[in-house]
């Protein structure tokens with residue numbers, strides 16, 4: 157069977173983009189009512205015409221979300237274990253040449269952070285790090301996972317892409333989920349923002365979820381960093397990728413995310429192709445219609461008011477009270493470099509309260525391997 | 530743009546597969562095949578009755594025009610099925626096989642456990658395997674994983690002519706499929722075939738509904754039209770249904786929060 | 792092994808074997824057109840190209856099968 161690389165190359169992008177930019181009212185109307193939708197219906201939902209139908213889109217997306225997920229939002233926290241990185245990504249503060257204060261947590265420090273998060277209610281942690289083969293080696297992350305697994309019911313990783321064998325070791329160590337964002341699905345843009353290092357290899361990164369699934373990961377998270385390239389093209393390719401993963405790895409739970417560029421120290425975070433709030437909302441809805449069972453993840457990159465509004469449209473997982481530097485929850489005396497500036501600065505408790513006020517149930521833990529935890 | 534059906538490494542214009550059983554005579558069967566426009570025809574292997582020789586089926590099936598698809602009808606377990614498939618291949622019939630394992634003589638419902646086991650072995654031996662299955666989405670995924678070229682879920686028990694009784698499960702199979710989906714068994718009328726094609730099925734297999742019709746040749750033509758209509762409708766993207774009666778009540782606005790943001 | 796007469800099991804029924812008979816010769820005797828016949832000897836499928844060279848032995852289990860109409 158072919159991988160997503162072939163499917164990506166074979167996407168009829170020209171025709172899809174034509175629909176995504178020129179769809180007539182009838183086409184949008186039809187896409188809104190179809191079940192299931194295909195990629196062309198999805199494209200129609202990205203069109204300017206569909207922008208005028210946002211409320212209708214939202215009503216459909218809301219109904220589908222409640223039907224498939226109930227009125228729940230799962231809360232998770234990122235746990236940054238290291239900001240060491242050998243890559244050169246123009247949009248990221250951790251990028252190799254940036255003079256930020258570097259730090260890699262010891263397993264004991266990581267456990268201390270996890271305990272603070274547990275005290276705040278979190279049961280689902282996302283281990284995040286820069287990409288550094290020595291400071292953040294597979295063995296190091298395996299040790300971290302084993303140390304955290306004893307006390308954390310649900311662990312995911314968002315770290316350097318690895319081989320299937322290493323993923324198998326990590327799942328044995330307690331990891332259940334793998335998050336890897338392609339950043340951009342446009343090869344030219346990808347080459348422009350990834351200047352050096354292993355990360356330049358677009359295809360190796362693209363096939364990472366496949367290796368993760370083969371290595372036993374139960375949850376696969378993908379996404380694109382919006383602002384780098386045309387948002388309609390990114391959304392179409394991201395949707396195709398998510399749909400591919402859902403079909404191929406039917407035992408896995410797939411999530412998508414639409415992070416937008418945020419200010420970051422020393423980084424170039426000017427959005428050349430900005431994604432407006434209303435268009436972000438539209439993406440949440442359009443993905444829900446195309447892939448009713450796919451989780452939609454929203455981080456603290458987005459402002460509070462927007463996050464609250466998006467809950468009812470289709471977001472199923474949210475981080476809260478996040479720190480984006482290693483050791484950030486323990487509030488060290490010596491500050492270390494953050495990956496980006498968060499926008500929603502409320503505490504986890506405040507976010508949970510707001511979710512409840514919206515009529516949803518904040519869920520700290522809703523997934524756990526049988527007989528574990 | 531020509532709309533070809535692609536199974537394994539072959540392409541077909543017709544999306545109607547025909548079974549050859551129960552026709553009133555072989556000449557009628559031949560004419561029905563012709564009228565249906567089919568390009569794939571299933572056949573069965575049986576012991577020769579040495580006491581009363583029968584006319585030869587293959588003299589009535591033009592092998593330049595139709596791909597012969599031997600089935601493993603009669604197999605009650607994986608061993609039977611593998612044996613029949615090997616025989617068909619050794620006889621030069623085909624290395625394509627419609628895998629059927631039906632230990633239940635009453636409804637001829639396929640055995641999922643034996644079907645999966647046989648599929649795995651046959652794929653390893655280089656067969657192009659098209660398994661007949663109950664409309665079970667998980668089984669369909671498992672069969673794709675072991676390398677089957679299609680999945681062939683049933684619409685209703687074989688020969689029942691009851692139509693798409695398994696509609697909801699077939700919808701899930703279609704949503705998840707990475708190989709062509711052939712709706713097999715139970716389709717009793719061209720409208721059933723059209724319904725399956727409108728849902729997005731890649732093709733359908735029909736036998737009794739044609740062979741036991743009063744006029745099989747005319748019915749073959751009717752199914753051809755039903756399949757073509759359904760396929761065209763799928764490609765055209767049908768207009769959505771509208772709720773009648775109370776309808777969907779509009780709930781409070783969900784996008785008001787965007788006013789005031791960028 | 793010396794050729795001797797005996798029985799084979801043909802389609803589940805005993806049949807007296809003509810000594811030294813090939814499968815192709817048996818088919819002639821049965822008035823079966825080899826083009827339409829599928830043969831399985833002792834559980835192994837037999838390609839048509841081998842019909843002439845295979846000599847039947849006492850105790851052989853031979854299945855003669857052919858494609859018939861079916862769904």
Ligand code: SF4
Pocket residue numbers: 241242243244245248249250251252285286287355
């Ligand atoms: S995006 Fe990831 S790989 Fe790139 S510089 Fe930042 S941490 Fe390193």
